Amino acid sequence: MSETIIGREAEKKILREVLESKEAELVAIVGRPRIGKTFLIRNYFEKELLFQFAGASGKNLKTQLSNFSAALQMAMKLSVPIAPPNSWHDAFIILSRFLEENLNGEPKVILFDEFPWIHTPKSGFLSAFAHWWNTWASRKSTLKVIICGSAASWMIRNVLYDRGGLHNRVSQTIRLYPFNLKETQQYLISRGIILDPMQLLKIYMALGGIPHYLKKIEIGQSSNQIIDHLFFEKDGALRKEFEVLYQSLFNNAGKHEAIVKELSKKQIGMSRSELISKLNFTTGGTTTQIFDELEESGFITYYLPFGKANRVGIYKLTDEYSIFYLRFVQGRRATGRETWHKIAESQSYVSWCGFVFEAICQKHVAQIKQALGISGIYTEESTWRYVAKQGETGAQIDLLLDRKDHSINVCEIKFSKNEFTIDKDYAGEIDREIQIFKDQTGTKKTIFPTMITTFGTKLNINYTGRITSEVVMEDLFK
Structure with missing residues (x-):
């Protein structure tokens, strides 16, 4: 029985269109390791998946062909091993015979996983695959061929932008990205793990939205316990990743x-x-x-x-x-249970929180725009810094939303354990940065100073009349 696929709505829409297509389809899926490429295909195409083969990292041609024959034996449900083919040309002839017997008018899917690893030096795999697709597979209207690769740049260079046999042959491309905060929350809930937004944010700040990493989280632990267990205990699953x-x-x-x-x-x-x-x-x-x-x-x-x-x-x-x-694991001698609890009280931890929260906000611009009520307005997102010349003062702005309606949201991003307070000094810093930004860019657009914080910003004399809008942590989960 297949597992529930969390999120991936755009990707599932593409896969549904592939399945409903009346033509043969060659689909390329790229994304970093542990992102869930194989999981997505195996679970979405559970009923249609006829054959799957995964390349092995660093293995030679002989081993790859041996693994291919083992995969084919499994697909054919044979008890007797199949003799490994002598070349990829021969391998695709054998595969074609198997598929011919099983293409019965209903859509069928075959998966080549870790595609770049199959193409070992002087193996001839890529040219053999291209020849097979162009002369045989592309003529089978119910056949859907999926190729996946963690080496995204290799896939783009050798498949998507190939000038040889695979030129313009890929019909659909899916770029699989890490979960966002909402998807991370949904994924953990599906596994019986329910945590408040701050706990989830702290986990995300250390693990990111990588499903394989999130899968290692155990029920009944706080974010500090989870990080301790995965990174600092002797056999921590992510300690040597x-x-x-x-x-x-x-x-x-x-x-x-x-x-x-x-x-x-x-x-x-x-x-x-x-x-x-x-x-x-x-x-x-x-x-x-x-x-x-x-x-x-x-x-x-x-x-x-x-x-x-x-x-x-x-x-x-x-x-x-x-x-x-x-920042925290490499070269650290002191490890063991409660290591992270001690680190989380340090100034280095505070600095890291600010750095990573800013990076996470920059990945959740769509959620920030929704919270600001400007989802329907075209924006260009950027950062900005001014390196001061001698006698001048420099400035840096965390996030700019340059809007088509002649406005700019100048965003200040602050991580704090409680409601953030703008004191007199920080208010002066905001004013100074905005003035330097205006002077150096010459912009005539309306500036909207915007606060993005974990628990909101306290309303005081330094907020009123200065900050026009704000976004809080919970908005990032929407």
Whole structure:
């Protein structure tokens, strides 16, 4: 019996259209490891799934072909093993014979999981697959072929933008992203775990919306207990995840990890040139590919600043798990039960909360716009910073919503354990930042100072007449 699929409404709509299509379909699904690609396909197509085969990381051609024959044996429900084919060309001939016998007028689905791993050096897999699709599979109107890959940039480069046999062959593409806060809440509720929004937010700040990580949460634990159990106990399930995550996803992952680690030190982000200079990288195509791979896989995000003519953006580390691991787990000698309880009382914890809450808000712009009542207005989202020259004062704005109705919401994002209070000094800082923003950008649009906080902002003399709107934590769960 299939498990309930939480969220993924847009993705399920695409899959429903694929199933109802009167033509053969080639669907590519990309997303980082542990995101739920396989789960989605196996559960949505539970009745239609006829054959599935998964590539094995780092294994040679002989092993991949052996695994293929084992998968085919399982699909055919045979007790006697099938002799492994000699090549992928032969493998697809065998697969075609099996499918021919089972295509009976009803839609049937076959799944190639971890597609990039199947294409080992000199294996000829990709060309054999393209030939099979073009000459046989594409002519079977009830056949729906799904290919999944964690290496998003490889999938884009070698499948979606392929200039050879797969050029323009993919009929549907699904980019699977981590759960948002609402979906995380729904997922945990489906597993009998009911927590208040602040507890959920703290979990999300450490784990992100990765279903595989969330699945490891046990009933009856607080957020502190959950983080302690997963990261700091001896056999914590996520304690060593970082060590294998990047190595399993990228070839020669050392440079990928170097970028991630450097960005973890810079909350405001860094430009490409700053990172290249700091890490002594070259400026060639290999470096560009590394940035693309990290961005396509969802570990880093590229932000274009507001109003710059040359639009030179900055990269930020936006993967919650990596941020948490590098800040609190890597290199830590003191571990064991209640380690996180002690860390959560430190100043480093307070700083981390502000950093990650800001990143989470930037991922929930749709919910912020809904809370502000501007969902129907076109906006461009960006951050903004002004690096002061000698004798000047710099400024940074967490989030700008540049609206088509000649207005801009200038958002201040603050994480606090209780209602946030704007004191005289902070009020002056808000005024100064907005004035510098106006002076440096020359904008003539109406500015709406907006507070985004966990528990709201206290109404006092510094709020009234200065802040025009606000969003609270619970709005992010809608």
